Amino acid sequence: MALGDVFAAPLGLAALAALVPLVVLYLIQPDPRELPLPTVAFLQSDPDEGGSNPVLERLRRNLLLLLQVLAIVLLAVGLAAPYVTTTREVSAQPTVLVVDASASMATETGDGTRFAEAVAAARAAVGTPTTVVVAGGSVRTPVTEADPEDARSALDELRVAHAPGDLRGAIERARELAGSESRVLVFSDFAGGSGGGEAGWKQAADAVRASGATLTLRQFGSGTTENVGIVGRSFENRNVVLRVANTGATAAERTLTVAGQSRTVSLQPGDRRSVVFPLPAASATARLAGSDAFPVDDSVPVAVPDEQAxxxxxxxxxxxxxxxxxxxxxxxxxxxxxxxxxxxxxxxxxxxxxxxxxxxxxxxxxxxxxxxxxxxxxxxxxxxxxxxxxxxxxxxxxxxxxxxxxxxxxxxxxxxxxxxxxxxxxxxxxxxxxxxxxxxxxxxxxxxxxxxxxxxxxxxxxxxxxxxxxxxxxxxxxxxxxxxxxxxADRPSLSDLNRETGTTLQLANETTVETPTGRRTTAAVQLDRVGTYRTTDRRTSAALLSPAESNVSAAPVDASGAGAGDGGPTTGQQVRQDLTPLVLLGLLGLLGAELGYLRRRGDI
Known part of the structure; x- marks a missing residue:
């Protein structure tokens, strides 16, 4: 059996070379010397009765060496990424997965988010081959006709966008990519705008069925649907006007704060209220106090131009x-x-x-x-x-x-x-x-x-x-x-500085931009997260501001078609099961044992 059949990175076994200096250090370690101690010379010698076992005594003396050898061996094995090959059943049908990554999918469920649940279900539904279509701030296709492992890797890299999604456009893209023998699975909460509303994505779904492909709808609507959020922002006469909406079914009272000034808003179900604040002297963030299951619309950054003459x-x-x-x-x-x-x-x-x-x-x-x-x-x-x-x-x-x-x-x-x-x-x-x-x-x-x-x-x-x-x-x-x-004078207006998520910030040339998720160098920035986007000379804010997307409730959908893991023949796929976490767990156990031994011996 070749090393590549057991280790994903056999070169990591080179770490076993660390055993050589360890053994050499133990070999050159000097033997202890016996020194006379006059103060105890009067004590009677206790002759050895032969009760001790020399082999066990030697093992006891070299137990530390044994623990260190085992630790180096496990470290080298861990670096070599050991694995075993297992068989996993996947669909033998060509599969197109449509994953809703719009803002409403960030609704918290108590065990995570709707989006995390949808991705987990999509990973279990991959086929041979698999195409992934994402309905986030824009419709995109990370992989096309990929093998199951590449499809799962693409799904793991998806992130929910703080922007309205185009579910209708994503399903239409799936229809274009799917054949008549394919299955199309849609993972969404079917809430918010959903790209043209309910009528929009349903028309696209009917077109998929008409093409001959099998369509499955999986709804992820868990988490409370009570939500109060900021759904609008405008600027009038040196004031910023924020619109707050209650999309839940019960009355709510929330406090809105901007630059140290607060207003309390009472809203009945379905109410919208406009709240006026003086335009802050410097860029600030409007925040709704309290919490709900959809925090994306609880904060809205307000960017103002630098007061340069x-x-x-x-x-x-x-x-x-x-x-x-x-x-x-x-x-x-x-x-x-x-x-x-x-x-x-x-x-x-x-x-x-x-x-x-x-x-x-x-x-x-x-x-x-x-x-x-x-x-x-x-x-x-x-x-x-x-x-x-x-x-x-x-x-x-x-x-x-x-x-x-x-x-x-x-x-x-x-x-x-x-x-x-x-x-x-x-x-x-x-x-x-x-x-x-x-x-x-x-x-x-x-x-x-x-x-x-x-x-x-x-x-x-x-x-x-x-x-x-x-x-x-x-x-x-x-x-x-x-x-x-x-x-x-090229002084940006307030509308230029304050955008909605889902739009694109065009720059004159390649520029380093500090985004809410990290630094990027680009000439066009997709504003897909709520927050502030900074360049060396400019600051632009992005907020959700979508009444439809803030409404995180949705009527149950008819999940027509087969279940996510059903429908059609399956085939066995050979997949690697990574054993590195188990090896590292064993290494931590050995290190704990070594510390315990040193403490027992009195060295620490």
């Missing part, structure tokens, strides 16, 4: 009192106003040209704006009759024409600056063609607001002509400028 240069030859006021009231903006012609030095996060006299703008001033963009900042250029004569060059994201009468707003593109805005149409505008991206378009196709990305920075065209529109008197006017300066 945005140095803004406003260049204007006009009065522009409204614009100056709008910039002055932004807490994080340090605005410097200069009147061309003027020398401009220093570093700025944003530069704004508004109502300037074309011939008075120095080339060095345009160079300052260009340098701001190159360094990662932004430049905003206001439209005016002779905007093409100022000398902006390629900073201007439009090709200007003449003054025209306006008809109305034709289209508003979703953007951090435009979201939620109803832009009033001006009476007159500058006819132009966008060379970048038009965010707000007038009825004749001219851009009223346009942006362009440059190497490192951003530019924006603001098409309201100086002193020509009532927009500057609108209450939304300061809000627009706050958004515009934040965007130009």
């Amino acid at each position: 945005e140095d803004t240069l406003l260049l204007t030859n006009g009065n522009n009192r409204n614009l100056r006021t709008a910039l002055d009231v932004i807490p994080t903006v340090n605005v410097t106003v200069k009147r061309p012609p003027v020398s401009t030095t220093g570093d700025y996060d944003a530069v704004v040209f508004a109502d300037v006299v074309a011939e008075r703008v120095l080339g060095s001033t345009v160079e300052t704006a260009q340098r701001t963009v190159d360094d990662g900042g932004g430049v905003l250029l206001q439209g005016q009759r002779n905007v093409g004569e100022v000398g902006y060059g390629d900073l201007l994201p439009v090709t200007p024409g003449g003054i025209e009468q306006s008809g109305g707003i034709d289209n508003v593109t979703s953007h951090p600056v435009t979201t939620g805005f109803d832009f009033p149409a001006p009476d007159y505008h500058l006819g132009a063609t966008a060379t970048g991206t038009a965010l707000v378009t007038l009825s004749d196709g001219s851009p009223l607001l346009a942006t362009d990305g440059r190497a490192g920075g951003r530019t924006m065209y603001y098409g309201y002509l100086p002193n020509q529109t009532a927009f500057r008197y609108d209450y939304r006017y300061p809000v627009f400028w706050k958004r515009a300066i934040h965007w130009l």
Whole structure:
């Protein structure tokens, strides 16, 4: 029999070489010497009656050596990973396992979680071959047509996601991968959204049956269904609004705390309440006091931008009192106003040209704006009759024409600056063609607001002509400028910093990201856990925020089809039974025996 038939790593037996120095040390150990002791010379000698056994005496003296030899032998055997081969019955049918890894599967059952129970059942249901489909934050297939051991290894590596799952999409993927002779087994609690709700996954299940494959549904719904969770988060006027829901069947009272401030919420079954807190000065976490079987929705991180001042240069030859006021009231903006012609030095996060006299703008001033963009900042250029004569060059994201009468707003593109805005149409505008991206378009196709990305920075065209529109008197006017300066300076908005789980955080390039589960270097991070995701210059939070997923109860499903371990012929599979834990247990026993012997002998 070869060593490979008994040991998975035979090289570990090389540790037996440690026996050589151990034996040598015992061989060179000097014999004890007899020394006369005058103080006991008067004691009568007690002659040896021959009652002691020399063999047992030698064994007693060398018992420590024997224990140490056995310990080294067991250590070497353990390093060699011993195993025995056993036979395990598995299904001989091609098998597709659909495992629900959505947030509701993290519900605690008392002996673990629903997800742990589902994975254990899936491990017992593998076939020959096995495909695994996972419905987590996204639908994925870790292994396709794998042998039973590889399928079990893939199942052991699965982790539940703190995100809504697409069970319908996962079952549809299983139908695509399964043949007419295959069996498809679905392991889920069938709670929450479940990808299109109950009707959605049931339609997908019917399609599997129609394909000729055998379908089995295994429901894991243990654990209490009483749950109170945070199901919504929004930001309004320097406040954070959190929505708390009671999806259980009994009334509940919970205390919500954010940055040291607390509110108590009483909820009847099915109730939802909005709780308002001042936006914390620094990033914090909202927490619901108390506990239930679904802790995933009991905490919601709230990330806020670092309070770094945005140095803004406003260049204007006009009065522009409204614009100056709008910039002055932004807490994080340090605005410097200069009147061309003027020398401009220093570093700025944003530069704004508004109502300037074309011939008075120095080339060095345009160079300052260009340098701001190159360094990662932004430049905003206001439209005016002779905007093409100022000398902006390629900073201007439009090709200007003449003054025209306006008809109305034709289209508003979703953007951090435009979201939620109803832009009033001006009476007159500058006819132009966008060379970048038009965010707000007038009825004749001219851009009223346009942006362009440059190497490192951003530019924006603001098409309201100086002193020509009532927009500057609108209450939304300061809000627009706050958004515009934040965007130009690349200051992330609260919505950018606070995401929902199940979404993807796109980064400009490969970046090291500290996630709730460890450090990763990537250009796209799947936000699949509740918590904070940090880079060197940014912090983004992710929370579940799903009323459907927080409802962890589900009606019993019809588990049609054969049981998880039934249905179809089986075959014997040769599998290795690892004996390393038993060997290590024996090694610990020997070490305990050695310590006991040394203590009995008085050495310790």
